[in-house]
Amino acid sequence: MATVTLKPTKVPELMLEGYTISPDTFAGKTPAQIAGLEGREGKIKVKLGDFFEVSGSPGKTATETDIVIAGDCSRVKYIGNKMTAGSITVNGNADMYVGGWMKGGRIHVTGNVHSFCGIAMEGGEILVDGKAENYVGCAYRGDWRGMRGGTIRIKGSAGNDIGTFMLGGTIIIEKDAFIHVSTHAEGGTVIIKGDVEGRVGGQMVKGDIFVLGKIKYMLPGFKKIATVEKEVDGVMATFDHYIGDLGERHPKSKGKEIFANLYVKAAA
Amino acid sequence: MAEIIVKNGFVIDPARKIDGDVADVAIKDGKIVDKVGSGAKVIDAKGKVVMAGGVDVHAHVAGPKVNVGRLFRPEDKLFKSPMAQDKFRVESGFSIPSTFKTGYDYARMGYAFVMEAAMPPLHSPHVHEEIHDTPIIDEGALPVFGNNWFVMDYLKKGEVENTAAYIAWLIKATKGFGVKLVNPGGTAAWGWGLNCLSLNDPVPYFEITPAEIITGCLKANEYLGLPHSVHIHQNNLGNPGNYQITIDSLKLAEGIKPKNKFGREQVMHSTHIQFHSYKGSNWGDFESGAKEVMDYVNKSKGLTIDLGCVTLDETTTMTADGPFEHHLNGLNHLKWANVDVELETAAGVVPYVYDPNIKVCGIQWAIGLELGLYAKNMDRTFITTDHPNAGPFTRYPRVIKWLMSKKAREATLNSLKHKDKVIDATHIHGIDRELTLYEIAQMTRSGPAKCLGMSNIYGGLAPGMNADVAVFDLNYKNMPSDPEKIEKAFQRAACFIKSGEIVVKDGEVLDHGHKRTVWVNVKMPENPQVKRDIAQSFTKDYTVGIDNYPVRDYLVPHPFVIDVNVEA
Numbered sequence: 001m002a003t004v005t006l007k008p009t010k011v012p013e014l015m016l017e018g019y020t021i022s023p024d025t026f027a028g029k030t031p032a033q034i035a036g037l038e039g040r041e042g043k044i045k046v047k048l049g050d051f052f053e054v055s056g057s058p059g060k061t062a063t064e065t066d067i068v069i070a071g072d073c074s075r076v077k078y079i080g081n082k083m084t085a086g087s088i089t090v091n092g093n094a095d096m097y098v099g100g101w102m103k104g105g106r107i108h109v110t111g112n113v114h115s116f117c118g119i120a121m122e123g124g125e126i127l128v129d130g131k132a133e134n135y136v137g138c139a140y141r142g143d144w145r146g147m148r149g150g151t152i153r154i155k156g157s158a159g160n161d162i163g164t165f166m167l168g169g170t171i172i173i174e175k176d177a178f179i180h181v182s183t184h185a186e187g188g189t190v191i192i193k194g195d196v197e198g199r200v201g202g203q204m205v206k207g208d209i210f211v212l213g214k215i216k217y218m219l220p221g222f223k224k225i226a227t228v229e230k231e232v233d234g235v236m237a238t239f240d241h242y243i244g245d246l247g248e249r250h251p252k253s254k255g256k257e258i259f260a261n262l263y264v265k266a267a268a
Numbered sequence: 269m270a271e272i273i274v275k276n277g278f279v280i281d282p283a284r285k286i287d288g289d290v291a292d293v294a295i296k297d298g299k300i301v302d303k304v305g306s307g308a309k310v311i312d313a314k315g316k317v318v319m320a321g322g323v324d325v326h327a328h329v330a331g332p333k334v335n336v337g338r339l340f341r342p343e344d345k346l347f348k349s350p351m352a353q354d355k356f357r358v359e360s361g362f363s364i365p366s367t368f369k370t371g372y373d374y375a376r377m378g379y380a381f382v383m384e385a386a387m388p389p390l391h392s393p394h395v396h397e398e399i400h401d402t403p404i405i406d407e408g409a410l411p412v413f414g415n416n417w418f419v420m421d422y423l424k425k426g427e428v429e430n431t432a433a434y435i436a437w438l439i440k441a442t443k444g445f446g447v448k449l450v451n452p453g454g455t456a457a458w459g460w461g462l463n464c465l466s467l468n469d470p471v472p473y474f475e476i477t478p479a480e481i482i483t484g485c486l487k488a489n490e491y492l493g494l495p496h497s498v499h500i501h502q503n504n505l506g507n508p509g510n511y512q513i514t515i516d517s518l519k520l521a522e523g524i525k526p527k528n529k530f531g532r533e534q535v536m537h538s539t540h541i542q543f544h545s546y547k548g549s550n551w552g553d554f555e556s557g558a559k560e561v562m563d564y565v566n567k568s569k570g571l572t573i574d575l576g577c578v579t580l581d582e583t584t585t586m587t588a589d590g591p592f593e594h595h596l597n598g599l600n601h602l603k604w605a606n607v608d609v610e611l612e613t614a615a616g617v618v619p620y621v622y623d624p625n626i627k628v629c630g631i632q633w634a635i636g637l638e639l640g641l642y643a644k645n646m647d648r649t650f651i652t653t654d655h656p657n658a659g660p661f662t663r664y665p666r667v668i669k670w671l672m673s674k675k676a677r678e679a680t681l682n683s684l685k686h687k688d689k690v691i692d693a694t695h696i697h698g699i700d701r702e703l704t705l706y707e708i709a710q711m712t713r714s715g716p717a718k719c720l721g722m723s724n725i726y727g728g729l730a731p732g733m734n735a736d737v738a739v740f741d742l743n744y745k746n747m748p749s750d751p752e753k754i755e756k757a758f759q760r761a762a763c764f765i766k767s768g769e770i771v772v773k774d775g776e777v778l779d780h781g782h783k784r785t786v787w788v789n790v791k792m793p794e795n796p797q798v799k800r801d802i803a804q805s806f807t808k809d810y811t812v813g814i815d816n817y818p819v820r821d822y823l824v825p826h827p828f829v830i831d832v833n834v835e836a
Binding site: 040 | 340341342343344346351601602603
């Protein structure tokens with residue numbers, strides 16, 4: 001593997017839209033060409049070289065390319081936009097849309113991420129050591145086609161609207177989440193290891209949610225049908241099994257209606 | 269204004285029966301002229317095709333429902349909004365483009381005039397504001413009448429003259445162009461949660477049938493002698509088995525004679541007829557009714573149609589046919605917006621994906637093209653996609669490619685997942701006809717201009733006409749064997765001159781031009797009863813005062829007014 005290192009040299013006055021920071025665009029280019037790649041700051045076109053010092057060199061293809069951002073990207077959006085392979089490591093925080101529309105490869109952010117992490121993701125892995133803001137693995141505004149595949153793991157907590165319109169893949173939040181989990185989802189799995197405030201699974205058609213902490217306000221559209229033992233992300237636990245959202249349409253399979261499943265850790 | 273001469277192109281001008289003659293087109297002061305001086309700017313069109321500017325008879329490009337579509341579909345703009353270039357405005361959206369993109373894209377395809385196909389009268393100020401915001405192209409708008417309380421009230425009593433007086437008042441108040449009917453009666457019934465799926469379903473409360481509304485409006489339209497005929501979106505749109513109702517409604521035009529001073533020969537324009545040419549009893553045994561419908565249309569001189577071709581894209585459906593949109597939402601479970609417009613109309617908006625992997629979508633695609641290929645008189649058959657309902661208008665070049673090339677049709681047919689089932693349910697595979705450039709010019713230029721009663725202004729290259737001239741990079745004598753080149757040529761005109769100004773060169777927009785809004789001013793003797801009825805209704809039923817209702821002049825700063833004088 002060949003590594004390209006981007007060292008932040010200047011904090012953007014507005015936010016830098018760094019949609020070219022991806023193994024797919026870097027592959028096969030010289031450091032000078034990478035520094036010449038475009039980005040946007042507000043309505044102005046800028047170059048990556050205006051904000052980063054580029055060293056090392058990428059591989060011939062995205063798969064052979066690792067990108068390391070050696071510093072804070074709190075004001076850089078769209079890191080790893082639409083990437084298909086290779087890896088990106090951000091040693092620090094990242095702004096919105098990390099790994100948006102990502103199809104493959106790996107992204108590791110050692111700090112926190114802002115909103116829309118893994119928006120409309122189709123494959124690959126995102127690992128965030130810190131916390132995430134809102135809209136982890138959600139659909140684009142207005143779109144009914146959300147996250148389709150891949151894995152997002154947030155080691156800290158997350159905000160609102162996790163997995164909206166999710167169709168596949170897995171989202172793991174290792175600490176707490178706030179409101180709106182898997183709203184409108186038609187597939188996929190969301191695992192929240194901490195507590196959730198409420199509105200879990202609203203208008204959910206299909207898919208699974210696991211909550212290992214407590215749900216403060218349960219939605220009335222979910223009905224408890226059983227208590228089950230299950231292993232979730234390496235943890236064995238007893239769960240209350242709910243189905244729902246009973247107010248939403250549900251597809252039929254072999255004459256039986258298919259519901260979404262909500263598993264909440266049973267009280268000890 | 270400068271003089272321009274378009275030199276040595278293959279001129280195709282069906283309005284004068286010119287088919288590919290090498291000739292010059294001279295332009296002076298925004299009009300086509302016989303000749304210009306030696307100082308005229310020369311556009312070299314050698315080896316290229318020269319046609320009049322395109323005329324689109326039916327597209328939803330401005331107004332509240334288009335805007336609802338824009339607002340509730342941000343995903344339609346995702347990754348499709350490149351940065352604005354120097355003096356131009358940002359272009360965004362695909363199926364429901366911004367006003368700027370609408371103007372630029374029509375100009376890139378060499379279109380000069382576009383008819384907004386359904387203007388809710390109460391919201392006509394908004395329609396005109398958006399029309400004014402759309403650069404380059406000339407536009408008009410058709411107010412909707414098919415579910416209007418006044419119209420239903422008068423026609424129930426058989427009062428054609430009063431209906432005509434009301435239509436004249438409303439067209440003037442809204443600065444509209446003609447008479448549009450959308451699911452006549454059905455949208456009013458939707459207020460009761462019902463619909464009119466046959467011609468004889470009575471509208472609740474009004475106790476009038478769609479057949480009576482259609483016939484009454486046809487008579488009122490000819491009483492007034494408007495430039496355009498009644499423009500109808502028929503009942504029972506989009507349902508299997510509706511072709512029979514379609515033919516029955518077309519038959520209502522029999523016996524009604526066109527009466528106008530604008531050279532129009534039809535009394536009914538039946539729009540997006542693809543959606544109305546379905547056989548079968550459900551989506552399982554769904555099949556094409558294109559042959560049956562066209563057999564009737566071909567022998568009926570009083571009719572014009574536009575195709576409404578499905579382009580197999582992800583798009584946004586929007587229509588004043590409120591009940592249909594609710595029905596569609598039940599089929600695809602996507603977003604749905606619905607609006608009721610007081611005593612006049614309603615509208616619905618639902619996104620739709622015409623997926624080549626779905627059998628029904630493949631059949632719909634085939635039906636749209638079959639209708640064009642079965643047509644005998646191309647001056648009565650026009651290319652549309654009912655933008656954005658069956659596909660965006662930016663796909664017209666693709667529709668032209670399919671109509672002109674069997675090879676292109678077969679390539680698309682082969683790409684369908686259920687190819688064999690589509691072949692079984694349609695005729696497309698067995699049709700060898702390939703339309704000529706002359707026929708395409710009829711369907712996009714001379715035909716629609718005549719149908720709209722504007723053949724002396726648009727759709728032709730005769731001296732005296734508006735100087736809208738499009739040059740396409742196609743060699744008339746040596747057409748490309750690769751059909752993709754046909755699409756590309758029509759997508760980006762080599763040059764487009766609109767009202768005597770060069771607005772597009774090599775597919776790039778150069779200038780914002782001088783757009784105009786075309787509306788029809790019907791002058792007729794005062795009808796005291798209708799005047800009193802309108803005044804009364806505004807105090808009793810409307811949420812706005814009558815003084816606040818009409819479109820003010822400042823909203824239409826660049827009008828082109830067609831006067832119609834109705835004798836008592």
